Amino acid sequence: xxxxxxxxxxxxxxxxxxxxxxxSGYEHVSEKMRSRVLAAIADLDYRPNLVARTLRTGRTGMxxxxxxEIDVPYFSELARDVIxxxxxxxxxxxxxxxxxxxxxxxxLLTGDDRTxxxxxxxxxxxxxxxxxxEMNTAxxxxxxxxxxxxxxxxxxxxxxxNVRAARDATAHLISLGRTRIAAIGAQPAExxxxxxQRTAGYEAALRDAGLELDAALLHPAAHYxxxxxxxxxxxxxxxxxxxxAIFCYSDLLAMGAMRAVFDAGLRVPEDxxxxxxxxxxxxxxxRPTLSTVSLDTPFIARSAVARITARIEDPDAPAxxxxxxxxxxxxxxxxxxxxx
Amino acid sequence: xxxxxxxxxxxxxxxxxxxxxxxSGYEHVSEKMRSRVLAAIADLDYRPNLVARTLRTGRTGMxxxxxxEIDVPYFSELARDVIxxxxxxxxxxxxxxxxxxxxxxxxLLTGDDRTxxxxxxxxxxxxxxxxxxEMNTAxxxxxxxxxxxxxxxxxxxxxxxNVRAARDATAHLISLGRTRIAAIGAQPAExxxxxxQRTAGYEAALRDAGLELDAALLHPAAHYxxxxxxxxxxxxxxxxxxxxAIFCYSDLLAMGAMRAVFDAGLRVPEDxxxxxxxxxxxxxxxRPTLSTVSLDTPFIARSAVARITARIEDPDAPAxxxxxxxxxxxxxxxxxxxxx
DNA sequence: TTGTACGCGTTATCAT
DNA sequence: ATGATAACGCGTACAA
Numbered sequence: 001x002x003x004x005x006x007x008x009x010x011x012x013x014x015x016x017x018x019x020x021x022x023x024s025g026y027e028h029v030s031e032k033m034r035s036r037v038l039a040a041i042a043d044l045d046y047r048p049n050l051v052a053r054t055l056r057t058g059r060t061g062m063x064x065x066x067x068x069e070i071d072v073p074y075f076s077e078l079a080r081d082v083i084x085x086x087x088x089x090x091x092x093x094x095x096x097x098x099x100x101x102x103x104x105x106x107x108l109l110t111g112d113d114r115t116x117x118x119x120x121x122x123x124x125x126x127x128x129x130x131x132x133x134e135m136n137t138a139x140x141x142x143x144x145x146x147x148x149x150x151x152x153x154x155x156x157x158x159x160x161x162n163v164r165a166a167r168d169a170t171a172h173l174i175s176l177g178r179t180r181i182a183a184i185g186a187q188p189a190e191x192x193x194x195x196x197q198r199t200a201g202y203e204a205a206l207r208d209a210g211l212e213l214d215a216a217l218l219h220p221a222a223h224y225x226x227x228x229x230x231x232x233x234x235x236x237x238x239x240x241x242x243x244x245a246i247f248c249y250s251d252l253l254a255m256g257a258m259r260a261v262f263d264a265g266l267r268v269p270e271d272x273x274x275x276x277x278x279x280x281x282x283x284x285x286x287r288p289t290l291s292t293v294s295l296d297t298p299f300i301a302r303s304a305v306a307r308i309t310a311r312i313e314d315p316d317a318p319a320x321x322x323x324x325x326x327x328x329x330x331x332x333x334x335x336x337x338x339x340x
Numbered sequence: 341x342x343x344x345x346x347x348x349x350x351x352x353x354x355x356x357x358x359x360x361x362x363x364s365g366y367e368h369v370s371e372k373m374r375s376r377v378l379a380a381i382a383d384l385d386y387r388p389n390l391v392a393r394t395l396r397t398g399r400t401g402m403x404x405x406x407x408x409e410i411d412v413p414y415f416s417e418l419a420r421d422v423i424x425x426x427x428x429x430x431x432x433x434x435x436x437x438x439x440x441x442x443x444x445x446x447x448l449l450t451g452d453d454r455t456x457x458x459x460x461x462x463x464x465x466x467x468x469x470x471x472x473x474e475m476n477t478a479x480x481x482x483x484x485x486x487x488x489x490x491x492x493x494x495x496x497x498x499x500x501x502n503v504r505a506a507r508d509a510t511a512h513l514i515s516l517g518r519t520r521i522a523a524i525g526a527q528p529a530e531x532x533x534x535x536x537q538r539t540a541g542y543e544a545a546l547r548d549a550g551l552e553l554d555a556a557l558l559h560p561a562a563h564y565x566x567x568x569x570x571x572x573x574x575x576x577x578x579x580x581x582x583x584x585a586i587f588c589y590s591d592l593l594a595m596g597a598m599r600a601v602f603d604a605g606l607r608v609p610e611d612x613x614x615x616x617x618x619x620x621x622x623x624x625x626x627r628p629t630l631s632t633v634s635l636d637t638p639f640i641a642r643s644a645v646a647r648i649t650a651r652i653e654d655p656d657a658p659a660x661x662x663x664x665x666x667x668x669x670x671x672x673x674x675x676x677x678x679x680x
Numbered sequence: 681t682t683g684t685a686c687g688c689g690t691t692a693t694c695a696t
Numbered sequence: 697a698t699g700a701t702a703a704c705g706c707g708t709a710c711a712a
Contacts, residue, residue: 004689015699020691028697050457051400052689054391055704062434062457069420071621076416080409083437092457094402094434097423117390117402117432226625259625281411285566285599287627344705355683360707368681392705395688 003044012040023048062118063308066096066108068126072224072252073280074297075124078146081301082122089309094118098126100223120308122146126192142311144304148193156311157321158303162194165293165326166201167208169275170247172291172328174209176273176335178245181206182217184232184257185224185249198249198277217243221253229256237264237272244272245334251276251283251292258286258333269335279329288332300324343384352380363388402458403648406436406448408466412564412592413620414637415464418486421641422462429649434458438466440563460648462486466532482651484644488533496647497661498640502534505633505666506541507548509615510587512631512668514549516675518585518613521546522557524572524597525564525589538589538617557583561593569596577604577612584612585674591616591623591632598626598673609675619669628672640664 009016014037021029022037040046054060065082067075083093094117098105105126120142144156173181183202187195199218206213219236221228229248236243237260248254254276261272268274268288275291276283283290303322311317349356354373361369362377369377380386394400405422407415423433434457438445445466460482484496513521523542527535539558546553559576561568569588576583577600588594594616601612608614608628615631616623623630643662651657 005691006689016690017692017700018698021698024691030697033697049395049689051391051394052704053691055389055395055688055706056690056692058704060391060457070410070423071413071416071420073411073413073416076411076413076419079416079435080411080437083410083435092434092436094432095419095423096432097420226621230625255622255625259627262627281566282595282622285570285595287599287602345707346705356706357684357708358682361682364707370681373682389705392688393707395690395704396706396708398688 002049003046004049005046007044008037008040008046011044012036059312060117060119061091062094063091063305064094064096064108064118064121066098066105066121066123066125068098068100068124070095070097073282074250074252074278074295077280078124078297078301081298082304085298085301085305089305091119091305091309100126119312120144122304122308126194142308142315144308144311146300146304150193150197154319156307156319158300158307159321159323160295160300160326161323162197163201163204165277165295166198166247166249167205168201168326168328169277169293170202170205171208172330172334173245173247173273173275174205174211176245176269178273179211180214180217180241180243181211181245181247182219182236182243183247183249184219184229184236184253185221186218187220187222195249202247216241221249224250224253226252226256226259229253230260231256233257233260234264237261237266242272246272246274248274248276251278251280251290254290254292254333255282255286258288258290268333273335274333275328283331286333291331291334292329294327294329296324296326342389343386344389345386347384348377348380348386351384352376399652400457400459401431402434403431403645404434404436404448404458404461406438406445406461406463406465408438408440408464410435410437413622414590414592414618414635417620418464418637418641421638422644425638425641425645429645431459431645431649440466459652460484462644462648466534482648482655484648484651486640486644490533490537494659496651496659498644498647499661499663500635500640500666501663502537503541503544505617505635506538506587506589507545508541508666508668509617509633510542510545511548512670512674513585513587513613513615514545514551516585516609516613519551520554520557520581520583521551521585521587522559522576522583523587523589524559524569524576524593525561526558527560527562535589542587556581561589564590564593566592566596566599569593570600571596573597573600574604577601577606582612586612586614588614588616591618591620591630594630594632594673595622595626598628598630608673613675614673615668623671626673631671631674632669634667634669636664636666 005016005019008019018033019037022034063086070076086093122144124146146158147160185195186199203213219232221232246257248257254274258268258274261268266272277293279292279294283292345356345359348359358373359377362374403426410416426433462484464486486498487500525535526539543553559572561572586597588597594614598608598614601608606612617633619632619634623632
């Protein structure tokens with residue numbers, strides 16, 4: 001049985017209060033007392049019971065990070081940074097996956113499930129625009145949204161400028177002289193926010209350059225996986241008038257798409273240039289290396305943790321938005337990078 | 341303020357006891373009472389306080405998964421499976437990274453840090469053999485070790501037969517007619533268990549085939565990362581008598597190694613065949629696709645969760661070991677697979 | 681079948 | 697500067 005505060009107090013012949021004071025580094029404790037208590041703590045190998053402390057203080061010291069799938073490189077790299085950023089300010093992180101289960105995502109958010117076990121939620125949503133709006137009122141738990149860019153002032157937000165990121169990626173392709181530029185990752189209009197924003201950026205870039213929008217070049221992808229990227233590119237390339245460049249809404253889609261290009265007997269970037277979004281490490285070692293848009297996950301993680309701790313401190317503070325920077329990283333897959 | 345058990349009791353005009361009975365599905369509650377309580381629960385949107393319940397019962401319903409780095413694909417894919425397997429039996433998962441911090445790993449294990457917040461630990465260790473031995477006595481918390489294969493009956497274990505896995509991988513290279521087979525991933529003798537076991541398997545396979553052991557072909561790697569694989573392969577290939585095949589102790593090392601081969605102006609598998617261990621998804625889309633040893637993470641995850649829940653139920657049960665199956669998966673990087 | 685009362689281990693309030 | 701004691705919200709032994 002682990003030793004309790006009372007055991008320590010008895011052993012040191014002081015009150016529990018004094019032990020608690022010593023533990024929390026309270027100023028006004030005599031040296032004599034302090035050393036006596038410290039000795040007792042060491043003797044008994046006492047460690048405070050976090051659960052009891054939580055019951056009393058209402059703070060668990062835990063954050064929940066909710067992502068669609070932890071094994072998607074972008075999210076695991078984000079998780080790494082979030083865990084590290086949280087550790088620096090004394091928080092630990094619980095990770096939950098929503099899979100692609102719509103209902104589960106709602107549960108996690110409305111708290112049907114989560115019951116007081118964490119102090120705040122970092123949520124990388126796959127929800128639709130409408131649900132995003134409804135959410136505001138649903139939860140009273142500190143919440144920071146990750147990755148969306150649709151600020152309406154109701155909740156904290158670490159956003160990516162998806163529209164610009166997509167426009168920049170597409171513009172890069174255009175600057176190469178490509179004219180039939182496909183996109184992989186679009187989703188139905190009533191669907192998630194991210195793909196819609198990226199489609200908007202893609203189309204804006206084409207318009208800016210005076211290129212026509214060809215619906216046949218806008219290819220959907222249900223999940224942002226390698227498999228979906230592969231299948232989508234395969235279809236695109238089989239068309240009578242195939243693209244000479246592909247903008248993928250994620251690096252993972254791009255990895256699949258590149259493989260499909262090779263399997264079709266074509267070359268990247270000579271026949272088809274490919275660019276993604278996320279800047280996952282995989283793309284720095286693939287053949288060819290993958291051009292992409294870097295999203296600065298360390299920045300996102302740090303900002304998110306800073307926002308959530310601020311909100312935990314002051315639940316009534318006005319919601320804030322911080323927009324993470326992004327940058328096009330040209331590599332071999334658009335013929336403009338150096339190997340390695 | 342969230343409603344408490346007492347609020348519900350007052351509202352329904354019953355005692356807290358009755359409400360608690362209803363919550364826990366107790367048999368002998370009259371229908372009238374039950375519906376009255378249920379109504380009150382719904383009215384107040386009551387949800388039990390997990391922390392209070394934990395303080396009372398000693399169970400948190402949380403498992404900790406400790407891995408070196410969550411953004412290493414093998415671990416993130418493992419985490420995905422563990423989270424899912426745990427969810428099926430009502431557990432949630434907290435993820436901690438040890439980084440490559442030796443001290444942190446010890447802290448997490450000895451409990452200097454973890455204080456009662458979870459019911460058990462799933463630990464994918466990077467510890468040394470000696471520490472593994474010391475550990476037995478150090479912790480009293482339910483603990484299941486993942487990935488090691490050095491069972492001494494003191495703790496539960498979901499093991500990989502690292503020696504055989506490495507031997508099988510090397511044997512596959514030998515069956516291709518390769519004779520100068522390098523290995524990337526070795527570490528000093530006083531170091532971690534996994535690399536030592538894999539080195540043992542590698543050397544056993546060479547001996548079995550009557551090939552000589554060349555110390556120059558056994559290349560160390562501090563982390564099992566793409567960068568380390570790249571650097572190691574680069575050195576190997578620059579030698580006067582370069583290898584015609586490379587066995588990497590992880591798929592990630594292999595991804596880096598393959599890139600180094602190309603950058604040296606050589607081909608995979610024609611000039612240098614490459615095989616890894618882990619079977620991460622990345623290797624199924626890389627160019628060429630990566631031959632590897634599959635470790636069956638879903639099996640490992642399921643077994644680990646089954647073991648930990650069993651141990652939580654009965655802390656005094658004898659320790660058990662389950663060995664996960666593995667299988668060589670030939671793909672393009674050893675010239676024996678089919679594309680795709 | 682249901683109500684009362686205590687304890688889980690802490691922190692915080694009120695004294696002194 | 698320190699001691700006694702009341703919460704925090706729940707589960708359950710004991711009573712009724």
